[in-house]
Amino acid sequence: MAIKIENVGIAVRDIEAAIAFFTDLGLALIGRDTVSGEWTDTAVGLDGNHAKIAMLQTPDGHGRLELFEYIHPEAIELHPTRPNDIGMHRVAFSVDNIDEALEIAAKHGCHPLRGVATYEDVYKLTYLRGPSGILVMLAEELKKG
Known part of the structure; x- marks a missing residue:
């Protein structure tokens, strides 16, 4: 199948x-x-x-x-999902430029939960709250040169 x-x-x-x-x-x-x-x-x-x-x-x-x-039926408002809640909790996007993506997000009042991290010189990534409290992960693959 x-x-x-x-x-x-x-x-x-x-x-x-x-x-x-x-x-x-x-x-x-x-x-x-x-x-x-x-x-x-x-x-x-x-x-x-x-x-x-x-x-x-x-x-x-x-x-x-x-x-x-x-x-x-009327939408039910729950507490915002946290990264460690069980179940679906985020949508992730690869972006070419995380700083540019964060500038766009900021225009919508959306900012990183804590900051931007670097994972083993492979990715820069962050979680932010998008509209309706949606957790959004942004990740920029770092180019090795």
């Missing part, structure tokens, strides 16, 4: 703010819709499911994020 990752879905409180953040980082908005009806109730497992959705894609075409802003 062949398998591939289709996308990562993230529920957000403000879909426009999330789209702006991720498109400024370099993802492309490839589609958006408002969905509801029996098929969404069945697929998602929520009665009366009604949501605004947006699909974003990385420039290489291999990674996709699907963002959801729930209209019904």
